[in-house]
Amino acid sequence: MEKPEGRNVGMSETQWASDIANWDDETDVLVIGLGAAGASASLEATAAGADVLAVECASGGGGTSATSHGQFYLGGGTPIQQACGFEDSPDEMFAYLMASCGPGPDEAKIRMFCDHSVEHFHWLVDHGVKFKASFYADGTDPMTDDSLSYTGNELAHPWCELARPAPRGHTVAHEGPSGGRLMQSLLAAIGSAGVRVLPDTRCQTLVVDRNRGVVGAVVRSVGQQRCLRARRGVVLATGGFIQNAEMVARHAPRVQACMPTGCETDDGSGILMGLGAGGEAIRMEACLVVLPFVSPIGLRRGVLVNRQGQRFVNEDVYQARAGELALYAQGGEVYLIVDDAIFEPTDLPSEVLAVGEDMTELEAALDIPEASLTHTLERYNRDAARGEDPLFHKAPQYLTPLVHPPFAALGCSEEARCPSFTLGGLHTKPNGEVVTPDGRIVPGLYAAGGAAAGLAAQGYNSGISLSDATFFGRRAGAEAARRKVP
């Protein structure tokens, strides 16, 4: 046998099976990372009859999912949607997600997700996740214990014309951010299912056999290096890469200055390991970016302008869509103009960049070219008084002339206030198999959650991350468990 010289040529961070003298432990399915994706993979692999070992680099499971709002994007007619009196269908959901998750959304994944969304709802409930049959009308992130809400662009032009709108945000029934409650449920289910968990265990490298594919991993567990054999497969559920500054610089420089949102373990390590084993990463430039001053929902009555004083979007779009347009196309120099009647504090620390008794004052304070903001607001107010927005088609309920001084410009003095996380990652099939650049699969390797490129190819809706992680985590776990090893 050839003797490798240090690390292996052409296999980043990957170890050859033939170089492993002894396995310290073994299992059917090895799950790397225990957030929502890893927990779901573990549960489904167990349900399929596999022995599962899950390793987590933190001292306990939870990951970025535990720090989230606990909101799922679900639809097609869930019991919660029905109880609240909203009609929905898999086809309407599909039409909406295809139109809002691009450019270049993964049609096969979106189709499967929409067709099985109701089943997924029941699976979550069966695993202890509680939703309440009540509708929250005041925004996209319920601050009460209501579950159902709109979470994206469903009601906004042009999406409202492309698919029949339905609220599809399903937040775990718990006041305020409820990702912690969600992960408590999933981790409790894991305990009941008999999944073995190794906390404080960081995966260092995958182990690859030339004939059988990925057959295990080398981990560092409480100070000791251990070789873990996976008889059927390894599931990478390690999260995204927003905390890896070098990867962000290489792949997603547009959000380099933004506020990384997610656990510090969103370090891209699983993506790097997957690449090392022959996988391909796709859409690595795609990121969510949020303008921190465009929610709550009442502020949709404001007018969002760029540094030329022009509007550039209907203000009722989802905050991530506004963020994308503002950060990428306008360089972040945008202002939300409000009057005294609609002003209210935002969720995130907002900045009032200027105040004035009229638009001329505001314009001067913001250094916007003379007569530009003035014209924009004159036109907006004239149209709004008629309940119309011929330029951008904001929904009539948000069209209120801004006429009550003082006027203010909310804004953001630095991108570091704009939350961001990554959406790209390993290219996977809907069943979780990791795909190579030339379209084959890496045998024995699966990925889900932030480590994989998922439903949101660029466009994002609240709740997509958790749904993506749990829905495709389940499939990855089940597929790994059923794998027929050569």
Next chain:
Amino acid sequence: MEKPEGRNVGMSETQWASDIANWDDETDVLVIGLGAAGASASLEATAAGADVLAVECASGGGGTSATSHGQFYLGGGTPIQQACGFEDSPDEMFAYLMASCGPGPDEAKIRMFCDHSVEHFHWLVDHGVKFKASFYADGTDPMTDDSLSYTGNELAHPWCELARPAPRGHTVAHEGPSGGRLMQSLLAAIGSAGVRVLPDTRCQTLVVDRNRGVVGAVVRSVGQQRCLRARRGVVLATGGFIQNAEMVARHAPRVQACMPTGCETDDGSGILMGLGAGGEAIRMEACLVVLPFVSPIGLRRGVLVNRQGQRFVNEDVYQARAGELALYAQGGEVYLIVDDAIFEPTDLPSEVLAVGEDMTELEAALDIPEASLTHTLERYNRDAARGEDPLFHKAPQYLTPLVHPPFAALGCSEEARCPSFTLGGLHTKPNGEVVTPDGRIVPGLYAAGGAAAGLAAQGYNSGISLSDATFFGRRAGAEAARRKVP
């Protein structure tokens, strides 16, 4: 030794050296692809004393470079710049390229390129490439045999304030598109240098040795499979991937509907081979896109508006910058408003989408919201009459009130009319070494030209492609030739 089962796990399109029974031919440096990058790599590897074999899948060298305008981006005080009376320095060139090639430009590459640009000019001349010491003032692509021209955003806001403008387009002295002439010169130089060339030879896969890295390639040459050994290294100079529809869909869906520009051999094959050998691809979403109706230079006096009838950019930016903003941020629905005094046919087949005696007519014909285009043009004309553009800072020489009816809107009914090519590719060091996802190098593997991510991380200037290919092709060839093999 382990016996591989079909293709190798985790190594897309890669063959193990231990599986090669006989080498059919051998050389020091094997160059894959014989466009400008491959030719330059071959010349420098030969100059460094190496035996070079270059394979080309077409029946002769040339590649996409031969179909180009034959323009190089060069500066820092070339003899042509000096003879035409323009001052320039490596630092000004560096400041400009850092500001215009991003987001996330490769600073090390840009620094090296600027510091050695004058030397590179002399190298090109020494290898038979002719430039003429005359300045072409009428646009970015000389249609005469003049060499020097502006080619990017140098004179446009905000770049003109960030770096002292200098014309850096150096077009090979030949009327009209002169890429063919350029490649004639480089291929003649290759002949004189004694480089062996195998035409009609398509590289199928790289050959990798676990200890020594990339040691050769398997090619199909005139119907026969042959194993070519490279004693020192392999240079991938295979071009970009705009002709590979699947790769474009996976990585750069924004330009899926555009007109692929480049040889049919821009099929991404070299990128895939590099990934298979352990390299990383970066900025795969980055592409040049051109609006086909914003040149020639006189049309900069037009007014570019979006479907809301708003301006969104100073019309004197380089056509690729306008294309980026128009395609990515405005969905391609943009119009160049001209009057009878400034109208002229464009280089590419242009479309007159609407004609009217005044803006009200034009507005209605384009289905732009009432009073919007009218307002935009009223303001533009008022400002232009004073020689000002407070909104977007177009340069004064292009500020002419549009007052001579009839007025027309030039546009583009489909993205298929917008030329596009890819800018992302294998991550390389400035010396051409291919970098892995975890920051090591793939021993023995080099890439340059369209196969590598180069100077243009997204922002583009005319002439960058040929300069990138030749400048970094040279370095890759020299580095491969000098490699000390373990």
